[in-house]
Amino acid sequence: MAVRNTAYVNSKPKKRLRLFSVSQGFDLPFFIILMLILVVGLISLFSASFAYSYYWNDGDSFYYIKRQLVFALLGIVIMLIVSAVDYHILHHFAIPLMVVSYILLGVVLMMPSSTGVHRWIRLPGFQFQPSEIAKFALILLFAHLISINHKRMKTFTAGFLPFMLILGITCGLVFIEPHLSGTILLLCIGIFMMFVGGTRLGYLFGTIGLGAGAFFYMVFVEKYELDRINVWLDPIGTYATNRNEAWQTVQSLFAIGSGGLMGQGLGNSRQKHLFLPEPHNDFIFSVICEELGFVGAVLIILLFALLVWRGITIGMKSQDKFGSMLAIGLTIQIGLQAILNMAVVTNTIPNTGISLPFFSYGGTSLVMLLAQMGVVLSVSRQSNIGDT
């Protein structure tokens, strides 16, 4: 993993360290799609958190939306700033950030737990999940490694082993928090980036095969999280006998089903009145489905699909492999997280806590997401996307 500074610093002499270059505009379609998602997300959050906030914040229905708005504005500013920065500067941070996130993932295990899980580091004024930082660190490090090693990506030692080690350590640390959904997300992002980066398909399929095997072994032999699997397979039936276990899934299905084709109308969800757990967070999409119906839900999925398409396009049109892998990695992150969230609330996959990017409540997370989108925009400034 020798880092040859010259290799990437000299790769783009003309634009080197030009922090606030506006000579070339960023990709407007991506920006517009992103802003659309953000606006829809904020409206959804307002509606979804309205009742929940009322009950939990002494009748203040605006508590969550007010905070989220502030963070959204802050996030946009940061995003614009980041988009103006030459992303090549990130080469320097790839390894340090990974080290920092390992430290933080270590620290978080020592933090006081809430109901047995250690996910948050709480500081005065804000709190964050080290796994969120680890995600970015992983994408950055993988992009960095792929871009400098791309000629040797077909080899086992350069194109597979280091990635698997990094991925293994990162996922391992997140898994013991425990944070299953974060682990899965990291794994998927990692595998996808390796795939795009050029790792041999054989290695990848082998890994996926092993992972799948381990998964089935855990579930069907070790009976790991079997209750969760049972709820997944028969939510209504389980609800009748084991209400608590199936509560989240069934309440989500009730909400989505109640929406029908056209929805109950914005603001009219009933399930958000303390039936759905965290309607402003992991289950915000259920509220959207209830209020806006199948049509609204499909439109939102379409928005995410457009964002993913545009993000990957930015990556493919990037002038170099680093920018390309960054944009693709970050885009995959958004797309996968959205898909996993929707898959969970629709009971397409077993329930695991995962938030919907740009929709779910969480100031730090939103700012971090927007900052990362800033990186994608930064890549787009130097891409050839305008030529197509």
Added chain:
Amino acid sequence: MAGKVKNKVTTKAPTRQMWRRSVVVLVILILFCIGIIGKLSIIQIAQADFLREEAVKQQMRDSFISPKRGTIYDTNMTVLSLSATVWTVIMSPKDITDEGVRVKIADELSELLEVDRDKLYEKTLKVNSQYEVVKPKIEYPLAQTLSTWIQDNKLTGVFRIIEDYKRYYPLNNLASAVLGFTGTDNNGLYGLEAYYEKTLAGKPGRIVTAKNGWGDDMPNKLKFEKTVDAQDGNSLVLTIDSVVQYYAEKHLEIAVKETGCTNRGSVIVMEVDTGAIIAMATKGDFDPNEPMTITDPDDLTKIALLSGDERAAAVKKAREEQWVNKPISDFYEPGSVFKTFTAAMALEEGRIPDNWSYYCKGSIVAVPGTKKINCHKYGGHGSQNFSQVLSNSCNPAFVTVGLDLGRTLFYKYFTGFGFTDRTGIDMLSESKVTDLLFHDESELGPIQLAVSAFGQTFKVTPIQMITAMSAVANGGKLMQPYVVQQILDAQGNVISNTQPVVKRQVISESSAAKLNKMMADSVIGGGAKNSYIAGYRMAGKTGTSVKTDQKNTQGTDNVIASFSGFAPADDPKYAILVMLDEPQTAIRFGGTLAAPVAQKIFSEALPYLGVEPKYTEEEIAAMDRTTPSVKGKKVSVARTMLSNLNLQCHVVGNGDTVIKQVPDKGESIPRNGTVVLYTDETELSKTTVVPDFTGKTMSQANIAAANARINIQISGLGLESGEAKASKQSIEAGQQVPLGTVVKVDFVYEDQIR
């Protein structure tokens, strides 16, 4: 692609492989999206209805709004039964915060609401409950007091006072057996309340309230509530006239008390043209406001001596007995009243030629070799025509008539008059009529036929009897009796109006007319003469049947004394039936006990019902006179005035001007009554002693009254008769009264005609 970017740094640009693989990733992600959309379409389209239904079940709290139960009116729209708003107190022990509050609630509220303190305290301990009824159906003032108490103690979160309805019967016992009563949840349990339950009840409304995941109501600004109004019940307008009902109950109650009936008594008054029930009385009865309270003093005495299960059983039995609507539920042997129908059959079948006569020897052997059947008159009635046979209620004559008719005809008319079937009156618990109660045609052998012909060995209900009697009065048309005239909706619009139903023509009009005349004669001179009312030609038949299956406490057979008739005989309007079950007096004949009750009810009810009296000359002559004012007039003038009115006068004092008259002007005294004229101040204080009239005939009583210089007003009967004897007087014997005072004296016949 690489070619296009030739001006840029191409060596570091993404490779074709990366490009391809990126497209693969994009495709995979898009496929995932399509997968999600597919799953959404299953949930939101295919399973939407099921899931929405399930969701609504948990989101909504359904509470019911009681509909207001319809009112029951009498025929003049007098309220007999109505629902009024009351309040039910609900407590949510879940919301009680500490022990002190529990004790306070138990202590203060038990006193305020008059409930048991310990039971209330137990309820406050049910910390998981949000719904405990503290006290149902309290009235407005108490609800007000309670509301203040709740607010003063800041317990608005713990208590709710919800609206409810309570059934009231403003006339208390009046028509209680007909009306029945309702249960605590306002459902009809007995009587019309139960029979017309669906009509009266209305449809409950619903309040669908959104609740949140904690099961609480939504906060105010997020409130969601949908109300489906309750549909108030329809009201009933009865054919019963509460005034006639009152007369019926008043006189029946007196009779039941005076005769010491141990199994209550019944009266039915029916409009003969329509079958409408004008009055239907049962005594003893109950107050439907307090249906559980046992009214019979004998039962109460008995129950007081019992305990445990025996007591509970006795209480249950006593309650069920007092609720029974005797006129439609009880069977009895009609006895001689039934002779009316045997007579009707004979007349209809033309078995009674004008020269018909029967010689009664005092008994008859119906079937050779069997026991002889006695007439109630020892020695027999001798030779009688058919009218006399009916009037004398001669058993051997009816045995002969019955045997002459034969079983087929007898059974045909027996069925025709409706004795083998329910009348179909719109009331709860009309007893089912089974052939165990009478002999059907195949069982009607000569002996059974002979005895049935004078009304024994079978049983009928009072409603069957009066319906059949009304057919006789109504030109032979048997009507279906009914008690509900109209059904009104909650706004008072008429929804349905009952039309009289003619069931069938049982006998011809001419036969009916003949029979009417004979029955009217029976009232004037025969067995039913105690039912005579001046101005109204009444037709009727008395009956006394022995309960051969029961003995009373004295070891003699219990009897049922009954009377059934109608008036006016020449144009019958109303029929009446009086039945006294198990009277305990020495003389217990229908003619002695039941007929006077009918007479008293009709003499008040007929004028009220607008039946014009038609007096015979004899009656007019015998009618009471209203005293004129002769005060201040010369004695000679006064004397002439009084004698013109067929009144006597007795002058007291030596003056020539009348200074005082007794009775005063405008009072009613009988023909030939005496008006005492005072002419001298010193004589004003003169008094006389009221003689004892009881047991005297009318002429004896008149003589006694004249001697004492007082007037008697004859009550009960209008015509002078040698056989009637005084039974009661309005001023007790031995009292000092001014000369000329009017004393009311009741006369009654004591004939022993069954």
